[in-house]
Amino acid sequence: MNDLQKAGILLLLVQPSVFVFRASCAEASLAQYCAQGELTWQNFGSDQKVQFEQHWVFSLAVDVLHRWKLNLDTRYPDPAIPVASSETISYDGQDIYSITYSDDLLDTSLGKVTIMHVPRSSTNCYPARVCSGPYPVDHSSAVGVLWLAFVAGMDLDPKQDTARVPNLTVACARTDPMAWICDLHYRLMEKSNTKLLTFGSFVVNSNYFLKSGLDYPQLDDPVNEAELTTVTEQVKQYAALKGDTAVRAVYQLDESQSINNTSLPKRFHCEVAPPPNRPDLRGGRFRGVVTNYLASVEWNPMPDLFGRVVVEDRRLRTKEAHQWRKEVYYALPNDKWITDTNDPRIIQAISKAPMRPRADSAHYARMRAGFLTAVVLWILWIPLPVLLLFLWFRRRRRRGTETISLL
Amino acid sequence: MKATAQTLTSVYLLSAILIFTGATLAKVSSKYTSDELRLRDPFLHFLTEKQVLFIACFIELLVAGIILLTLKRAPCVGLGLSLWLSTAFVIYHMGVLLSPYAGAGGTACICFGGTGGILGKAGELVSAALLGYLVLFGVLCSVAFAKRDRKRPKPCHDKPR
Numbered sequence: 001m002n003d004l005q006k007a008g009i010l011l012l013l014v015q016p017s018v019f020v021f022r023a024s025c026a027e028a029s030l031a032q033y034c035a036q037g038e039l040t041w042q043n044f045g046s047d048q049k050v051q052f053e054q055h056w057v058f059s060l061a062v063d064v065l066h067r068w069k070l071n072l073d074t075r076y077p078d079p080a081i082p083v084a085s086s087e088t089i090s091y092d093g094q095d096i097y098s099i100t101y102s103d104d105l106l107d108t109s110l111g112k113v114t115i116m117h118v119p120r121s122s123t124n125c126y127p128a129r130v131c132s133g134p135y136p137v138d139h140s141s142a143v144g145v146l147w148l149a150f151v152a153g154m155d156l157d158p159k160q161d162t163a164r165v166p167n168l169t170v171a172c173a174r175t176d177p178m179a180w181i182c183d184l185h186y187r188l189m190e191k192s193n194t195k196l197l198t199f200g201s202f203v204v205n206s207n208y209f210l211k212s213g214l215d216y217p218q219l220d221d222p223v224n225e226a227e228l229t230t231v232t233e234q235v236k237q238y239a240a241l242k243g244d245t246a247v248r249a250v251y252q253l254d255e256s257q258s259i260n261n262t263s264l265p266k267r268f269h270c271e272v273a274p275p276p277n278r279p280d281l282r283g284g285r286f287r288g289v290v291t292n293y294l295a296s297v298e299w300n301p302m303p304d305l306f307g308r309v310v311v312e313d314r315r316l317r318t319k320e321a322h323q324w325r326k327e328v329y330y331a332l333p334n335d336k337w338i339t340d341t342n343d344p345r346i347i348q349a350i351s352k353a354p355m356r357p358r359a360d361s362a363h364y365a366r367m368r369a370g371f372l373t374a375v376v377l378w379i380l381w382i383p384l385p386v387l388l389l390f391l392w393f394r395r396r397r398r399r400g401t402e403t404i405s406l407l
Numbered sequence: 408m409k410a411t412a413q414t415l416t417s418v419y420l421l422s423a424i425l426i427f428t429g430a431t432l433a434k435v436s437s438k439y440t441s442d443e444l445r446l447r448d449p450f451l452h453f454l455t456e457k458q459v460l461f462i463a464c465f466i467e468l469l470v471a472g473i474i475l476l477t478l479k480r481a482p483c484v485g486l487g488l489s490l491w492l493s494t495a496f497v498i499y500h501m502g503v504l505l506s507p508y509a510g511a512g513g514t515a516c517i518c519f520g521g522t523g524g525i526l527g528k529a530g531e532l533v534s535a536a537l538l539g540y541l542v543l544f545g546v547l548c549s550v551a552f553a554k555r556d557r558k559r560p561k562p563c564h565d566k567p568r
Contacts, residue, residue, distance in 0.1 A: 009478060224507055224508055225507040225508060226508075252412075359507070364507070367505045367507070368505075368507050370501075370505040371450075371502055371505040371506050373501060374450070374498055374501050374502035374505060375450070376497075377498050378450075378495065378499065378502065379497045381491070381494060381495055381498060382495060384491055385487070385488060385491055388487070
């Protein structure tokens, strides 16, 4: 197993749950505020009982340039998977950088889950991700809800009440079309010098159902038959959502507070509808509480780096008619993020990154026809020796009979 | 002509025995992980990689054995079997390349141990080269054999009555 594979399957080294903004010599600056608090997710069954619960401790800092940095510590609640992790996500005004540290190696290859507790020194290799901003589409719904609470309002027009914004309350915005077919109906806090979201609901807009994956540049295309079937089924189910069922998530600011004339969330919640194919679920609810605010905090806007870091960079995604590139991988040099996509390391990584076939393309349909032809040919070809043997035996037996009759 | 065709066929059959035995050894000695072996085969999707490897090894050894046994008495049997098996591998190889069940970036063919086998990254190239050799040289030998048979006087039991 090489470093890239390790980084791909691992959640890495745990940090203390209390997040400390380190001042890095060159990049140290001041954040406008830093909010610390807790976020809880509860998933309800149709009997209203909590089926699943997860807690996060978060710390989020924002500066006047609307750059932000979020640290999220969590422990997976399933006792069978006792994994703790700490993730830091930063938006530098252009791209989103994130890194995950954990003491637990979680091997999820081929659907299995194996947990290995390893000392940090044994691998010292951590996975990081970079994607184009401003939306944290590569991260969990918990990140999406915190982004809604603190950051989303800053980019919304107060004169409007609807905008096309990715629905980041879905578990995986990269693979779930639901993230890309919704409008955000919103209200911003009035008479406030910060544009704070007080209400927001993600509602399915039927005009956003488009024919090809090319129309959704940030959505991962299916690369095989199974994935294509899953996405096709999902889109069918989403197209059937009408009226109340078309409302997929509702965010509500419950209480706010003012720090240095800046209005900030204190308590908020977000109700998320269950997937349409899960009638056994009633949906789930995020609840967020801010426990502490720090004004004018010194911070390093980028995530701190330790050890050997392997980056999955999605800034260079590209979609063509027949194929697409999801990401490129490279190791970070000298504990510094590569912000320039023209960096030689990234250029080299692009040359090694495989283009994947797009399963909804005409080229893929031709490949599939070729595959079926190969299957038919193979089925006809394989019994050939048995058939020839049979014919040979029959011919030999006939000859034997003819000889006997001649006698 | 007769001697050339016979020598050519003998060389081909001996090399086929070596290749099929070598391919079996490459499969057996390759360090496949248990996860790889549990995966569904991208071409024969109803079978796992482990089952495909097992069946392929069995057939290869069987064919190599039959070729060896019939090498002197009936080389055309070995020739036919070798051509049949190598063509089956070629079709399988094409199917794997075109398979919609293959993962991103395609799936390596495991005929000769695959990229994870003892041949390493060269496994794919070696596999394609050997299959090309078996099919093309096999066709050449078959043509030479057929020409030789046409020139040879037919045995009396084949004469029309």
